Amino acid sequence: MAEVIVAENLIKRYGNFEAVHGIDFSVSEGACFGLLGPNGAGKSTTIRMICCLAEISGGRLSVLGHDAHPGNLMIKRQLGVVSQEDYLDPSLTVRENVELHGRFYGMGYRQAKIRAQDLLVFLQLEDKGREQVRSLSGGMRRRAVIARALMGTPRILILDEPTTGLDPQARLLVWSKIRELKQEGVTILLTTHYMDEAQRLADDLVVIDHGRILERGTPDDLIARVVGTDCLEIAECDPSFGQTLVERIQPLGIISDWQGDSLMLFSSDMDPVLAQLQKEKWLPAQYYRRRASLEDVFLRLTGRDLRE
Amino acid sequence: MNVNQQWRHGALMVFRRNFLSWVKYYRSSILLNFGEPLTNLLALGFGLGAYVATMAGVPFVDFIGPGLLAVTAMNAVTFDMTFEAYDRLNENGIYQAMITAPLTVPQIVAGEYLWEAFRSLLYGSVFLLVLLLLGLVHSWWALVVPLPLLVTGIMFSGPALLVASRARNHEQLFYYFTLVITPMFMFSGVFFPIARLPVLIQDFIVLTPLFHVVNVVRALVLGHLSAGLVWDVVWILGYTVLFSWLPIRSLRRRLTG
Ligand SMILES: Nc1ncnc2c1ncn2[C@@H]1O[C@H](COP(=O)(O)OP(=O)(O)OP(=O)(O)O)[C@@H](O)[C@H]1O
Ligand SMILES: [Mg+2]
Numbered sequence: 001m002a003e004v005i006v007a008e009n010l011i012k013r014y015g016n017f018e019a020v021h022g023i024d025f026s027v028s029e030g031a032c033f034g035l036l037g038p039n040g041a042g043k044s045t046t047i048r049m050i051c052c053l054a055e056i057s058g059g060r061l062s063v064l065g066h067d068a069h070p071g072n073l074m075i076k077r078q079l080g081v082v083s084q085e086d087y088l089d090p091s092l093t094v095r096e097n098v099e100l101h102g103r104f105y106g107m108g109y110r111q112a113k114i115r116a117q118d119l120l121v122f123l124q125l126e127d128k129g130r131e132q133v134r135s136l137s138g139g140m141r142r143r144a145v146i147a148r149a150l151m152g153t154p155r156i157l158i159l160d161e162p163t164t165g166l167d168p169q170a171r172l173l174v175w176s177k178i179r180e181l182k183q184e185g186v187t188i189l190l191t192t193h194y195m196d197e198a199q200r201l202a203d204d205l206v207v208i209d210h211g212r213i214l215e216r217g218t219p220d221d222l223i224a225r226v227v228g229t230d231c232l233e234i235a236e237c238d239p240s241f242g243q244t245l246v247e248r249i250q251p252l253g254i255i256s257d258w259q260g261d262s263l264m265l266f267s268s269d270m271d272p273v274l275a276q277l278q279k280e281k282w283l284p285a286q287y288y289r290r291r292a293s294l295e296d297v298f299l300r301l302t303g304r305d306l307r308e
Numbered sequence: 309m310n311v312n313q314q315w316r317h318g319a320l321m322v323f324r325r326n327f328l329s330w331v332k333y334y335r336s337s338i339l340l341n342f343g344e345p346l347t348n349l350l351a352l353g354f355g356l357g358a359y360v361a362t363m364a365g366v367p368f369v370d371f372i373g374p375g376l377l378a379v380t381a382m383n384a385v386t387f388d389m390t391f392e393a394y395d396r397l398n399e400n401g402i403y404q405a406m407i408t409a410p411l412t413v414p415q416i417v418a419g420e421y422l423w424e425a426f427r428s429l430l431y432g433s434v435f436l437l438v439l440l441l442l443g444l445v446h447s448w449w450a451l452v453v454p455l456p457l458l459v460t461g462i463m464f465s466g467p468a469l470l471v472a473s474r475a476r477n478h479e480q481l482f483y484y485f486t487l488v489i490t491p492m493f494m495f496s497g498v499f500f501p502i503a504r505l506p507v508l509i510q511d512f513i514v515l516t517p518l519f520h521v522v523n524v525v526r527a528l529v530l531g532h533l534s535a536g537l538v539w540d541v542v543w544i545l546g547y548t549v550l551f552s553w554l555p556i557r558s559l560r561r562r563l564t565g
Contacts, residue, residue: 051408053564070564073410081408087401091329100328103321104409106314152409 002029004064004156004187005050011058012045012211019045021211022059027156027204032178032188034198034205034219038302042211043191044084047160050189051081064155077105080154082162086141088133094144095120095129102151112151119147124173139170146174156187163197175201195295207301214301222297227255227266231292232273234284237263245282249273257300266292266300318411322419323426325402341387341431345380346438349373352499364501366530373444374526375498381432381457382464382518385424386489389468390481393420397473403563413560420469421462421552428461429454439529447531456528456541459548460521466551473558492518517547 005027012020020042027033035043048054049061052072061068063075089097095116102112120126123143128136136144146162159178163171171194178201182188192198198205199219206216215222223229234242242263246256252273255266267273270289277283309317330337353369363371396402406416436453439445471484495502495509496518502510513519520540527533 053407055564070560071412073412076408076410079408083404083408085401085404087405087408089325089329089402089405090400091332092325096328100321100325101405101409103324104318104406104411106309106317106410148405149408 003027004029005033005189006062007046007059008061009059010046010049010056010061012042012049012054013057018057019211020049020057023206023208023211023213025206025213025216027187027189029187030182030185031203032182032190032201034202035189035191035208036195036198036205036298037191037208040210041208041302043208044160045211046208047083047158047189047191051079051083051158052076077152078155080149080152080157082142082145082149082157082159084160084164086145088141088144088148090133093130093132094125094136094140097133097144098148098151101148105152107151115151115153116147119150122150123147123177138165139167142166143170143174146177150181154186156189157181159188159190161191161193163192163194171197195293195298199294207298209302215297219294223292223294224268226297227257227292227300228268229292230267230270231290231296232265232270233288233290234263234265235286235288236261237284241284245277245284248280248282249276252276255300257296259296259299264296266296315415318415319418319422322406322411322416323422325406326420326423327426338431338434341380341384342435342438345376345383345435349376349438349442363499369442370444370446370530371526372499373439373442374529375496375522377432377435377439377453377529378460378518378521378525379493379498380435381428381460382489382492382521384427384431385461385464386468386485388427389420389424389465390472390475390484391478393469393472394475394478394481397559397562403559407563413556413563417469417552417556417559421465424465425458425461428464429457432457436529445529447529449528449531449533453525453528456521456524456544459544460517463517463521463544463548463551466548466554469555470558473555473562492516497522514543517544520544 003026007023007025009022009024010020011018011022023046035046037043045054049056049068050063052068052070052075055070056068064078066072066074068075092100098116098119099112102115107115120129123146125140125143125147128140133141133144142162142165149157163174166174175197178188178190190198190201202219204216204218205222207214215226217225242258246263249265253267254273257264257266265273274283349369349372353372357368360368362368403416407413433454436445436450468484471481475481495513496516497513502513502519505513520543523540524537524544527537
C-alpha cells in the first residue's frame with residue numbers, strides 16, 4: 001500500500017526549545033495510525049506540521065506526495081482536521097458551522113447543505129442542527145467538530161484527541177464512525193490518551209515522548225515485544241515485598257513495572273512464574289491475572305513521572 | 309473553478325461567516341454604533357451650535373454632520389477589527405478553524421476587509437440618511453458618499469487588525485483607541501477646520517487618514533467640491549494599499565507559527 005504521510009528526521013523548534021526531535025514514521029493509505037505519548041510529547045505539534053499549520057524546522061515531511069508547509073493547499077484540500085481544541089463558532093448554529101466549513105472547501109450553497117445534513121445524521125446530531133454551539137454538551141461539540149472535518153470529503157482524517165471528555169456511549173459512537181470511515185478507505189491519523197481506544201482502532205502506532213519516537217508497531221506486536229502478553233497484577237503491593245519478589249523470579253526473564261502502588265509482572269507466559277512462586281510460598285494472597293494491554297506498554301515506555 | 313475564482317470564493321466565505329454572525333446581533337450592534345455619533349451630532353450640533361453659529365462659513369451643525377459620518381464609519385470598522393477580531397483570534401478560534409480548511413491568511417484578511425467595507429458602507433449610509441432627515445444634506449453629490457465609505461472601510465481595517473493580532477489582552481486594544489483613534493477624532497477637522505492650528509500640527513494632521521476622509525465626505529454632503537479633493541482621494545487610496553498588508557505577517561505568525 002502507498003504511504004500517504006512520510007516523515008523523515010522531522011524536527012520542530014519553538015525558539016530554542018525542540019518540541020519534535022527528528023522523528024521518522026510513515027502512514028499507509030487506508031490505515032488507522034495512532035500517535036501516542038504523554039502530555040507535551042509533541043503529538044499536536046507533529047499534527048500541526050502535517051496539517052500545514054506550522055513550518056517544519058528540519059527534516060522532511062511529505063503528505064499525499066507533497067511537501068508539507070504552511071498554506072500548501074494541495075495537501076489541505078485533501079485533509080479533514082479535528083484539532084485538539086474545538087474552535088466551533090459560538091455565534092453560529094451547529095448546522096451553520098458545518099455548512100460554512102464545507103464552503104471553505106469550495107463547495108456551493110446547495111452542495112454544502114446536503115452534505116452537512118448527511119454528516120449531522122452520520123454523527124447523530126440531526127436534531128441539534130439548529131442549536132447554538134454554546135448550548136451543546138462536550139460530547140456533542142466533539143461530534144460536531146468531526147462532522148465539520150468531514151465536509152471536505154478528506155482522504156486523510158486527522159483526529160487530535162477526538163474522544164477526550166466523551167462519555168462511554170459517545171465514545172462508542174465515535175469509534176464505530178471511525179471504523180466506517182476506514183472501511184470507505186479514509187486514512188486516519190489518531191492521537192489519544194486512551195490506550196484502549198488506540199488498541200481497538202489503530203493498525204499501526206508510534207509512542208513518542210519528549211519529541212522522540214520510543215517504539216512503533218501494531219498494538220499486538222508492541223504488547224508482545226515491550227512487555228509480553230501475560231500479566232500478573234498485584235494491587236496495593238508493599239514496595240519491599242514487591243522488590244524481593246521481583247528479585248526471586250528475575251531468572252525467569254520476567255519484566256516488572258510499578259503502576260502507582262500496583263506491581264505488574266509481565267511475560268509471554270506467566271504459568272512457570274506462578275508455579276515457582278507457589279512452590280516457594282511467595283505467591284501473594286491477592287493477585288489478578290490478565291492479558292497485558294497497550295496501557296502497560298505505554299507506562300513501561302514513558303515511565304511513571306507526571307508531565308508538565 | 310479556476311485558481312482565481314477559488315481564491316475569491318474563499319474570501320467571500322469569510323465575509324459570509326461575519327454576515328451570518330452579524331444578522332443575529334445587528335439590532336444591538338446598530339445602537340452601539342449610532343448612539344455615540346448621534347449624541348455628538350445632537351448635543352454639539354444643536355446645543356453648542358446655538359452659540360457657535362457658523363464654522364468655516366456654514367452652520368455649525370452642517371459642518372460637523374459629515375465629519376461625524378466619517379467618524380461613524382471609522383469607529384464601526386475599528387471596533388470590529390479590534391475587539392471582535394481579537395476574540396475571533398484569541399477566544400473563539402474562528403481564524404484557527406478557517407485555516408484548517410483550505411483557506412490562506414491573505415484570503416482570511418481579504419474576507420475581513422470586504423466585511424469591513426460593507427460595515428463602513430452600511431453604518432455610514434444610515435448616518436447619511438439621518439443627516440438627510442435632519443435637513444443637513446445640501447447636494448446631490450451626497451449620493452457618491454458610499455464610494456469613499458467602501459474604500460475607507462478597508463483603509464481603517466489594516467492597522468486595527470494588526471493591533472488585534474498583536475495584542476495580548478483587551479486592555480492593549482484600548483491603547484489603540486486612546487493613542488490613535490481618539491486624537492484623530494478630535495483633530496481631523498471634524499469639529500473645526502485645522503487651518504488655525506500651529507503649522508507643524510497641521511502638517512502632521514495631513515499625514516493622518518481620517519482628515520482626508522472628513523474632507524471628501526464633507527465636500528460631497530455640502531456640495532463644496534474643489535480640485536484639492538483629488539489629493540485627499542490620492543492619500544486615501546495610498547493609505548488603503550499601504551495599510552492592507554500590515555496584518556498579514558503577524559496574523560500568519562499567530563496562525564501558522
Ligand atoms: N506555540 C508554541 N510555542 C512554544 N512551545 C510550544 C508551542 N506549542 C507547543 N509547545 C511545546 O511543545 C511541546 C509539545 O507540545 P504538543 O502540544 O505537541 O504536545 P502534545 O503531545 O500534543 O501534548 P497533549 O497530550 O498535552 O496535547 C510542549 O512542551 C509544549 O509546551
Ligand atoms: Mg496535543
